[in-house]
Amino acid sequence: xxxxxxxxxxxxxxxxxxYPQLMSVAxxxxxxxxxxxxxxxxxxxxxxxxxxxxxxxxxTQYDLILFHGGADREMEVxxxxxxxxxPSLREAAEANTxxxxxCAGYQxxxxxxxxxxxxxxxxxxxxxxxxxxxxxxxxxxIAIECEFPECGKQVLVGYENxxxxxxxxxxxxxxxxxxxxxxxxxxxxxxxxxxxxxxGTYLHGPVLPKxxxxxxxxxxxxxxxxxxxxxxxxxxxxxxxxxxxxxFKLAMxxxxxxxxxxxxxxxxxxxxxxxxxxx
Amino acid sequence: xxxHRPSPVISQGxxxxxxxxxxxxxPKKGRPEAKPGSVTGAARAGQRSRxxxxxxxxxxxxxxxxxxxxxxxxxxxxxxxxxxxxxxQRLYPDxxxxxxxxxxxxxxxxxxxxxxxxxxxFLAAILRDAGLRVWxxxxxANLLRGVAGALVVRALPSGxxxxxxxxxxxxxxxxxxxxxxxxxxxxxxxxxxxxFRDQLDRYGxxxxxxxxxxxxxxxxxxxxxxxxxxxxxxxASLGELARGPVLYFGLEDLTLDLSGQDGQGTAGxxxxxxxxxxxxxxxxxxxxxxxxxxxxxxQCPHCGLERPAPTVRALQVRQDTFDRLRVTVETPTQLGExxxxxxxxxxxxxxxxxxxxxxxxxxxxxxxxxxxxxxKPAFGRGERVQVAGRTLRLLLAKxxxxxxxxxxxxxxxxxxxxxxxxxxxxxxxxxxxxxIWDVDFERAQGLTASLTVAGTRAFDLALRLKYAGFAxxxxxxxxxxxxxxxxxLIGSQPRGRKGRGRGRARHQQQQPDAVAAKTSTKxxxxxxxxxxxxxxxxxxxxxxxxATALERAIEQTPVGETLFIVPTYTGLLELHRELERRGLxxxxxxxxx
Numbered sequence: 077x078x079x080x081x082x083x084x085x086x087x088x089x090x091x092x093x094x095y096p097q098l099m100s101v102a103x104x105x106x107x108x109x110x111x112x113x114x115x116x117x118x119x120x121x122x123x124x125x126x127x128x129x130x131x132x133x134x135x136t137q138y139d140l141i142l143f144h145g146g147a148d149r150e151m152e153v154x155x156x157x158x159x160x161x162x163p164s165l166r167e168a169a170e171a172n173t174x175x176x177x178x179c180a181g182y183q184x185x186x187x188x189x190x191x192x193x194x195x196x197x198x199x200x201x202x203x204x205x206x207x208x209x210x211x212x213x214x215x216x217x218i219a220i221e222c223e224f225p226e227c228g229k230q231v232l233v234g235y236e237n238x239x240x241x242x243x244x245x246x247x248x249x250x251x252x253x254x255x256x257x258x259x260x261x262x263x264x265x266x267x268x269x270x271x272x273x274x275x276g277t278y279l280h281g282p283v284l285p286k287x288x289x290x291x292x293x294x295x296x297x298x299x300x301x302x303x304x305x306x307x308x309x310x311x312x313x314x315x316x317x318x319x320x321x322x323x324f325k326l327a328m329x330x331x332x333x334x335x336x337x338x339x340x341x342x343x344x345x346x347x348x349x350x351x352x353x354x355x
Numbered sequence: 356x357x358x359h360r361p362s363p364v365i366s367q368g369x370x371x372x373x374x375x376x377x378x379x380x381x382p383k384k385g386r387p388e389a390k391p392g393s394v395t396g397a398a399r400a401g402q403r404s405r406x407x408x409x410x411x412x413x414x415x416x417x418x419x420x421x422x423x424x425x426x427x428x429x430x431x432x433x434x435x436x437x438x439x440x441x442x443x444q445r446l447y448p449d450x451x452x453x454x455x456x457x458x459x460x461x462x463x464x465x466x467x468x469x470x471x472x473x474x475x476x477f478l479a480a481i482l483r484d485a486g487l488r489v490w491x492x493x494x495x496a497n498l499l500r501g502v503a504g505a506l507v508v509r510a511l512p513s514g515x516x517x518x519x520x521x522x523x524x525x526x527x528x529x530x531x532x533x534x535x536x537x538x539x540x541x542x543x544x545x546x547x548x549x550x551f552r553d554q555l556d557r558y559g560x561x562x563x564x565x566x567x568x569x570x571x572x573x574x575x576x577x578x579x580x581x582x583x584x585x586x587x588x589x590x591a592s593l594g595e596l597a598r599g600p601v602l603y604f605g606l607e608d609l610t611l612d613l614s615g616q617d618g619q620g621t622a623g624x625x626x627x628x629x630x631x632x633x634x635x636x637x638x639x640x641x642x643x644x645x646x647x648x649x650x651x652x653x654q655c656p657h658c659g660l661e662r663p664a665p666t667v668r669a670l671q672v673r674q675d676t677f678d679r680l681r682v683t684v685e686t687p688t689q690l691g692e693x694x695x696x697x698x699x700x701x702x703x704x705x706x707x708x709x710x711x712x713x714x715x716x717x718x719x720x721x722x723x724x725x726x727x728x729x730x731k732p733a734f735g736r737g738e739r740v741q742v743a744g745r746t747l748r749l750l751l752a753k754x755x756x757x758x759x760x761x762x763x764x765x766x767x768x769x770x771x772x773x774x775x776x777x778x779x780x781x782x783x784x785x786x787x788x789x790x791i792w793d794v795d796f797e798r799a800q801g802l803t804a805s806l807t808v809a810g811t812r813a814f815d816l817a818l819r820l821k822y823a824g825f826a827x828x829x830x831x832x833x834x835x836x837x838x839x840x841x842x843x844l845i846g847s848q849p850r851g852r853k854g855r856g857r858g859r860a861r862h863q864q865q866q867p868d869a870v871a872a873k874t875s876t877k878x879x880x881x882x883x884x885x886x887x888x889x890x891x892x893x894x895x896x897x898x899x900x901x902a903t904a905l906e907r908a909i910e911q912t913p914v915g916e917t918l919f920i921v922p923t924y925t926g927l928l929e930l931h932r933e934l935e936r937r938g939l940x941x942x943x944x945x946x947x948x
Contacts, residue, residue, distance in 0.1 A: 097631065101552075101560075103755070106792030109822045147560040153637065217786070235787045280789050285818055315821050319814040322834075336786035 082119030087306065089115055089122045089298055092138035094181070095146070095154055096126045102237065104144035104178050106282035110291045111140065118309055120299070129157045135168035139298035145179030145280065148191060155184055155197035162200045169202045174298040175274040178283065182268070182276035183207040183240055192239060203269045203276050204247030210262075213239040216336040218257025218279060219327035220267040224293060231255070232287050233323035234279030242278075244269055251277055256331035273297050286323055288316045409453070413514030416447035420507045437496050440504030451499065451539040454506040457516045460487060460523035462540045463712055464533070467548030467590070469757045470705040471497065471527035472733050473697070474548055477709035479525050481726030485718045488522040494733055495783070495924070497529045502536065530564050534571040537579075544712050545575065546582040547590045548704060551648060552790070553754040565589045565634075572596045580715045582708060585665040586650045592634040594663060602715055604707035605665035608672045611700065612644035612651070635660050646700060647763070648756040667711040669703055677764075678737060684710060689720050694728050697737045698750075699764040701757075735927040740939055744914035747934075753784065753924050755793035761921055762798050771804040773918045775908035777901065777926030778810040779835075784923040788812045796823035805911035807831045809904030810926050831911070833904035901929045 093108060112122045127133060135141060146154060158165075169175060175185065183189045185203045190196040192209030199206075218236045223229045232252060241261035244250060250260070251268025259267030259278065268277035275294070277283060284291040292308050299306045330336050420443030427438045443450045455462055465475045472494045479489045492505035505526070510516050528536045530550070537545060547568065552561050569592075572581065577599040584590045585605035594601040631649065632639055638657035645651035654661040671683040678698040684691060684707070695706050706727050713723050732738045735751040750765075752758035765772055780788050800823055808817050813834035821827055905920075912918040922930055934940045 100793075102787075103789045103792035106789070106819070106822070109792070113822050147562055149562055149632065149637070153632070215787070235789060237787065280787070282789055282792050285792070285822060286815075312827075315814070315818050315827050319818040322812070322814045 080117070082117050082309070084121075085119040087120045087299060087303055089120055089295065090137060090139045091122055091124045092127055092133070092135060092141045093124055094127050094141060094143040095129065095150075095157075098129065098150050099144045099146035099154055099181055101145045101147055101150070102179070102235075102280040102282070104142075104280060104282045107144070107176060107178070107284040108142055110282070110284035110288075111142075111295060114288065114291055114311065115295060117311055120295070127161075129153065130160075132160050132164065135161070135164040136171050136173065138168065138173055139301050140174045140176070140294060141165075141168065143175065143177040143181030143185065145181060147180075148194075151180045151184065151189070152197060154180070155189070155199070158184060158200055159198065165200050166202055169272060169274050172273050172297075172301050174294050174301075175202070175276075176284075176294060177203075177274070177276040179238055179278055179280065182278065183242065185274065185276055186242065186269075187245075189240065202274055203271050204245035205242055205260075205269055205276075206245075207240040207242040210239045210241045212334060213237065214258040214262060214278075214334060216257055216333050217323065217327040217330045218259070218267070219255040219324050220252035220257070220259065220279075221255055222252035222290075226293055226296065227289055230287075230289050231320075231324060232277075232279060232283065232290055233320055233327055234277075234281035234283045234286070236278045237280060238278050242269075247271060251275060256327040258334070281323065286316060286319045288313045288320075409447075409449075410514050412447045413450060413453045413510075414512060415514075416443040416450045417507050417510040417514050418512050419443065419446055420450075420504070424504070424508065437498075437500050437504055439507050440496075440500035440502065443507045444500055444503045449539075451503050451506060453514070454510055454516055455524065455540050457519040458490075458522045458524055459520050460716075461543040462524040462526060463544045463546065463716075464526050464528050464536055464540060464542045465546045465548070465708075466528045466530050466533050467546070467584075468530060468551040468553045468754060470548045470701055470708070473702060473736050474546065474705040474708045475525045475527045476733050476736075477706055477727055477730055478546075478712055480730050481709060481713045481718060481723050482523055482525065482716075484722035484726045485713075486521070486722075488518060488520075490522060490524040492526045494527070495928075497527045498532050499535055499539070502526050502528070502540070531567060534567060537571055537575060541576055542579055544580040544582055544715050546708050546712055547584065547593060548708050549584055549587045549650070550589045551754055551756040552793075553785075561589075568593055569596060573598075575599060580712075582711045582715060583663075584650075584704060584708070585663050586646065586652070586704075588640060588649060588653055588662070589634060591663055592660075600715070602667065602711045603663050603665040604667040604704070604711045605662070605669075606646055606650075606672070606700075606703065606707075607665075607668045607670050609644050611646050611672060613646060633658060633660055647760055650704075667707050667714065669707055672700070672703055682706065686710065686714050688714070691720065691724065693724055696728065696730055697732055699737075699760055701760050702737075734931055734940065735922070740934060742909060742934075742937075742939060745909055745912045746917040747909075747920055748917055749920045749922065749927065749930065751924065751927050752921050755790050758791075758794045758921070762795065765919060766799050766802050769802065771802050772799075773805045773908070773912040773916060774799070774803050775807040775809065775904060775918060775920045776816055777904070777920070777922035777930065778808075778812045778816040779923045779926045779929075780810075780812045781925040783925050788815050791816060791819045794819070796820055796825075800824040803829070804916075805831075805908070807833065807904055807908040807911065809833045809835075809900055810923065811835045813900070831904075831907050833900050833907060835900040901926070902933050905930065905933055 091111065108124070115122050125133065177185045184197070184199045186199045186205040186207055187201050188196055188199055189207045190209060192211060215237045219231055219233045221229060221231055236257055243261060248269040248271050250266035251270050252266070254265050254267050259265065268275065296306060296308055420439040423442040424439035447453070463478065465471050465478070475491060479491055482489045490505060490509060492501045496504060506516070526536070526540070550561060550565060572593045573596050575581070575598060579599050581594060581597045581599065581601045583594050583601060583603050585603035591603065594603065633655035636655060636658040638655050640653040641656050643652045643654070652662050666687055668685045669682050670685055673681045675681050678696060680695040680703060682693050682695055682703055684693055693706065695702055709727065710723055735749045738749055740747040740749070750761045752761045778788060778791065780786050796819060806825065806829055808820065808830050810816065813832050817827065817830055817832045820830060908918055920930065931940060
């Protein structure tokens with residue numbers, strides 16, 4: 077069933093995957109898998125371009141651009157390279173191309189990233205926000221509540237792992253309200269950013285597979301650019317919903333903890349073996 | 356970014372106070388000692404009383420630690436070596452140094468992301484065959500308390516080691532604990548097998564572990580031989596910083612090169628490669644051969660940094676059967692063939708590492724060959740267990756590279772396999788399970804004769820498999836009980852954390868269980884039972900998921916066939932306990948060492 081292709085709709089979604097190798101720290105390639113499969117199951121073709129350092133394609137040709145997380149060192153390389161790509165990326169954002177930017181990718185779509193130690197990195201400036209490195213790292217389960225005209229109130233679940241504190245300017249809307257976890261900066265109660273069709277978030281997990289409503293929102297908006305409003309046929313999302321529900325429970329259970337690992341009861345930390353007794 | 360580890364429960368102890376007193380406790384020749392000439396008579400008397408005091412302290416630590424261990428076993432809290440070490444270290448933070456200094460042949464430390472247990476196993480087997488008495492820490496007990504425990508259980512109430520003559524210790528050490536371990540043990544050899552991405556939520560980034568290692572290597576004494584993997588750029592680069600001798604090991608069989616073949620995952624997406632850019636200048640490495648992940652023959656096109664030529668080399672690797680690898684090994688003094696009785700290319704590296712250490716220690720060739728060829732794998736490293744006419748084979752996989760290699764080993768020949776995957780997110784596994792999306796499960800698609808998915812995060816794994824092309828109908832999904840995480844928070848709050856999040860957790864618990872109710876894929880009846888109402892699920896859980904999962908997976912494997920079980924770390928421990936309950940494996944604290 078899962079390998080079945082939906083009836084060909086003759087629609088093609090053009091995807092640009094930025095730095096597929098350099099920026100791929102937390103298995104965020106799962107986002108690409110989610111988009112590709114959910115298109116395939118509905119008979120929508122996908123054409124993926126991988127975009128590496130030193131390449132400067134015309135980004136307005138893409139319906140959807142993915143830009144994922146990376147460690148500090150990789151982020152520096154990307155930030156340097158990004159300046160050459162920035163004008164075309166900005167043009168694409170203004171032309172309603174859909175962006176999904178995660179973690180370091182999200183930070184680099186803002187104006188700047190000032191690490192806790194080291195020089196400031198310049199971003200693309202598509203999202204009106206800036207990020208500062210913090211001394212502690214938020215590493216825990218997260219759930220946020222979002223609201224979009226297409227789907228009303230919905231919950232996004234994932235795992236955050238960042239020391240950056242992101243502050244939005246007036247030009248960006250938060251992606252959602254934090255239900256559990258820390259989000260942009262741990263203070264204002266918001267997570268992520270939205271500007272036109274540009275979505276930035278700290279959510280790993282990866283974010284799309286467990287949040288099929290969000291994947292479908294991105295696909296719909298990406299298709300709308302060239303095909304107008306396309307009604308996506310529903311899929312059997314029971315596996316997705318189960319994983320979503322499990323992740324939501326975890327997020328609520330670990331609410332208030334900076335690190336899911338530090339929040340673990342002493343007995344389990346004493347020896348990993350004793351953990352399973354309490355299962 | 357800053358390196359991030361949870362502060363282990365007892366980490367305060369050993370470090371601050373270790374420098375005091377330690378130099379008085381070095382009876383061994385060739386080790387730095389306090390200069391006797393510089394001390395006055397009074398000082399010498401003080402020294403003597405101090406030494407007496409420390410011996411007393413060591414004795415007290417040994418007695419208390421062992422008593423705590425006995426109590427822990429009695430109460431069935433666990434194997435007890437960690438608690439032994441923990442208590443002993445509390446009473447005498449320098450206990451490791453005190454006891455280790457008595458080992459006649461010193462210590463060897465083994466670290467790396469994957470392969471610590473197997474490499475130290477190979478090495479221990481070789482050293483035993485060479486006539487030495489080998490002491491190891493228990494697998495997984497690779498923090499300092501595990502090392503302390505391993506020494507304390509072999510100490511007398513006098514605070515001295517039993518039978519320290521002819522003794523050598525081989526300790527596997529957690530990557531992040533290496534700096535402290537090296538300071539306390541001053542090893543004769545330190546082995547770095549590899550560095551992969553593992554538990555980002557625990558270690559922060561791969562780079563932070565690498566930075567820690569670099570710092571540590573700079574401070575190593577000249578008497579420590581570094582044994583490094585030439586094919587792993589980050590690990591190999593440590594050699595430049597060493598003051599003492601360095602030995603490299605690596606693969607030379609270019610037929611194992613994967614570049615262009617399946618270096619890339621499905622849909623042109625990249626496989627987990629955790630070290631891509633030059634440690635010296637930051638440019639991307641160029642590989643003339645790549646064996647897996649970032650292991651291979653690399654060179655930096657910008658600054659010219661390249662793979663060092665290994666001194667212990669595998670010239671040819673041939674697979675006789677699934678778990679018989681015939682390897683031609685060349686060292687500066689030997690050229691010979693060795694059969695490794697384990698599956699997977701990663702075990703060739705583990706064997707090479709052990710051979711390199713053995714050579715560094717001056718061990719002759721015969722025990723090297725016999726040690727490796729007669730090696731009995733540790734639990735979960737390819738070990739075979741017979742159950743009801745089926746063979747179970749357990750292959751631990753705890754990170755993307757490890758799991759990718761296990762899948763490659765299992766599915767490269769296109770043989771359909773019966774599979775049971777166990778994905779847990781306990782502390783030792785890492786709370787964040789996103790790494791499964793870096794695993795190329797696509798490789799196994801269409802090749803599973805039966806497929807059972809279990810563990811605390813079974814649903815996440817089922818979802819990953821669905822997007823790898825498996826139909827939900829072909830999976831038997833048996834989760835642990837869905838409210839597990841809440842139980843943990845309610846049931847055993849750490850001291851000093853009381854109240855934090857408690858009310859919320861309780862509130863949560865009263866909500867109906869959405870996961871169990873909405874389940875529409877194939878979930879076994881037993882699992883549904885396990886996920887019954889929250890009240891019934893109060894401590895302890897009636898039949899947790901893994902026993903059921905194992906049962907179902909065995910049922911789906913015809914008699915005479917093999918069931919491959921691939922668990923994460925705590926999944927492996929659970930399985931072990933389950934098999935132990937059925938009388939199929941020994942208690943894990945009754946290990947062989």
